[in-house]
Amino acid sequence: MTRIVLFENIHPSAREVFEAAGFNDIVTYKSALPPDELAKALQGAQAVGIRSRTNLDASLLKQADALRVVGCFCIGTNQVDLETAMTRGVPVFNAPFSNTRSVAELVLGETIMLLRRIPEKNDRVHHGHWDKTAEGAYEARGKTMGVIGYGNIGSQVGTLAEAAGMRVVFHDVEAKLPLGNAHACTTLKQLLEQSDVVTLHVPGGSSTRNIINAETLSWMRPGAILINASRGTVVDIEALRDALASGHLSGAAIDVFPTEPKGVDEALQSPLIGMRNVILTPHIGGSTQESQENIGREVAEKLVRFLRSGTTKGAVNFPEISYQEAAGSARILHVHRNEPGAMGTLSSLMAQHGLNIVGQQLQTLGNIGYVISDVEGQVDDTVMSVLRAHPITVRCERVV
Structure with missing residues (x-):
């Protein structure tokens, strides 16, 4: 029986998908667990x-001998050692689309609130001040939104911003098709110099670490606004605080941080705490009921397709093979070292045990090859033991 273990209070929609597919051995945990x-x-x-x-990490993945597949019920996958998972024959899936709208709406909402100085006005009312002045408060209409990273979320932010009457420019390391009336900027500096609001939607990693720093902040328009709902490592927080304290920037909204609290009762440690022109949210860009339900279904469906048919379309670290209806009496999923003669070796082993290959799909990625073989014949434990024991094999499973 296939055991499925879910951590961090994943939405019940995932369980519904698993149970509908006949997977009932499901263990759930409400939170993340310490390594041991x-x-x-x-x-x-x-x-x-x-x-x-x-x-x-690599150590945990190497200890999980039975592990066949990982689902990240979120967009990011940097919490998984993807290389180790791949070399152990474990595909990793995520949800690149399901919380797009939720993040985009948060960014637009924060844009309007900061342009109108709502966080500061709200704070002053709570402390007994009735400040009705319009000084420093602006409409979104006619302002320029600069989107750094024009992927699924960044392009959706641009679409919503245009609907609010804003002009949209974007910068991306890859050529992207502009949506609506958005215009591409050839350099980051070009975008920063003309944007009233700058919003970040880039992946984490060394290439994006502190791309917003003292120098790039100095390129921004005086009085501009910075929003980060991407990764905590892309903004130099100390430099941002200095830009806000000096008045160079009029406001900021930060949803992700270099170091985040591990639990609900742990306080955020940040130099931005207490600044009235800054919105701080606890990594909730995708935390809506709609997005969490969608993520639960999207990732669970990918895991089910893999477990039932070996499909790896959409895996972030693995050779991708699209769904194809099974032929024959059994399906063998074989992950092997990507070396000359691998397919010949596999076919020979199957032939030696009376298996006739009636359908086959192969893809490779780096040092790993992945082949789905539909066969006629008896695929018993002896056959599987022989296939698994061969030196070229990384992982081999059977789907009947």
Whole structure:
């Protein structure tokens, strides 16, 4: 029986998808676990679902002998050692689309609130001040929104901003098709110099670390606004605080941080705490009921398709093979070292045990090859043991 283990209070929609597909051995945890407890919880699990706080490093992945597939019920996958997972024959899936609207709406809402100085006005009313002045308060209409990273979320932000009457420019390291009336900027500096509001939608990693720093902040328009709902490592927080304190920027909204609290009762440590022109939110860009339900279904459906048919379309670290209806009496999923003669070796082993290949799909990625073979014949434990024992094999499973 396939055991599925879900961490961090993943939406019940995921369980519904698994149970509808006939997977009933499901263990759930409401939160992330410390490494020692996590290692124990992973034992015997063939499919694992996590969110952003559970870190599956190389050590944990190597201990999880039964693990066949990982689902990240979020956009990011940097909490998983993707290279180690791949070399162990474990595809990793995520949800690149399901919370797009939620993040985009948050960014637009924060844009309007900061342009109107709502955080500061709200704070003053709570402290007994009735400040009705319009000084420093602006409409969104006619302002320029600069989008850094024009992917799924960035392009959606641009579409909503245009609907609010804003002009949209964007910068991306890859050529992207502009939506609506958006215009591409050839350099980051070009975007920053003309934008009233700058919003970040880039991945994490060394290439984007502190791309917003003292120098790039100095390129921004006086009185501009910065919004980061992407990754906590892309903004130099100390430099941002200085730009806000000096009045160079009029406001900021930050949803992600270099170091984030591990639990609900832990306080955020940040130099931005207490600044009245800054909106600080606890990494909730995608935290709406709609997005979490959609994410639960999207990732669970990907895991089900893999477990039932071996489909890896959409995997972030693995050779991608699209769904194809099974032929023959059994399906063998074989992950092997990408070396000359691998397919010949596999076919020969199958032939030696009376298996006739009636359909086959192969894809490779780096040092890994992945082949789905539909066969006629008896695929018993002896056959599987022979296939698994061969030196070229990384992982081999059977789907009947």
